[in-house]
Amino acid sequence: MFNTMTLTKVVGGLCGTFLIFLLGNWVAETIYHVGPSGSHGENEVAQAYAIEVADAGGESEEEAIPFADVYAMADADAGAKVFNKCKACHKLDGTNSTGPHLDGVVDRQVASLDGFAYSDALAGLDNAWTPEHLSEFLASPKGYAPGTKMGFAGLPKVEDRANIIAYLATMPN
Template sequence: MNSHDLNKFAMGILIAMLGLIGFNLIAEEIFHQDPLTANAYPIDTSAVASATVATAAVEEGPSIAELMQTADAEKGAGVFRKCAACHTTENGGANKIGPNLWNVVGNDVGSNSSFGYSDAVLAVEGGWTYELLNRYLTKPKDAIPGNKMVFAGLKKGSDRANVIMYLRSFSDAPIELPTVAAVEEAVEEAVEAAAPEAM
């Protein structure tokens, strides 16, 4: 193949490429569509949002308020044996690896002045509510990241509720049990907050 043939071959490739580019430009002009600024058919997603919240509630199981209605302190004493190596419960009892738990339910987090809490626990504001105790006993490392407790947690909700009921008994004035109605109201508010405004 001589140089003349090579030039013809290169020219053919160049023309083909220019033709392809031109075809794409023409097709873009013919079939071009501006993006929609809004859905042509508005979709109400409030039912989906409500269903998602409801599904999450079912997956998580009964709330701690519901579990506390049937909790048993005596059964909690049995479950607490797992905790007794590190905690005492009597009024004025000594700290062990963990703090004494007298009057812990409802009391401020990290309030035992004779125990050296981690910075993570000391940074928590508020008290040991039923909800916080439930989360903490489920998985301490997730409930208060950075705390020193090495206990893995209690998987069964009934075990957690029973232990909390047992700990609640160690107080001169135990706090009131949570009401299911208040929890249901909070869930309804969460569903309403998750649902987008009607279009």
């Protein structure tokens, strides 16, 4: 039942299938050629058309309002909801976790808690966590203190930052 002729047909079928796939790949690369030498995007290619963006380099409207004005209208209850993003690393009960506890953080000296190993980036700062400094830090932790251990990307909305700072200001030390 299984002889040399059957084995030859099976091997021939597999080789033929492989050849079809190779030829299909060659045809697809020829039809969908990208780049000047088939480099698949390694060289920059000019766009077919440009999309105009209004006021691309201008300052956003939310940053045009001074932070002090936004902070004056902040809602601590809304800040409690935003704080849910922080709960994974920070506590409000006076105990440190992955990050230092945040009760009493508003107007506290930066890197001033005993028993927490701050990064050199934060330990080197000599200022207090005023609402303005907290807002700058929360907007971009790595931009404010390059080398910080805090892996959070930041809060881009100034309202969210003001609300969470207002919430943290209600937490006793």
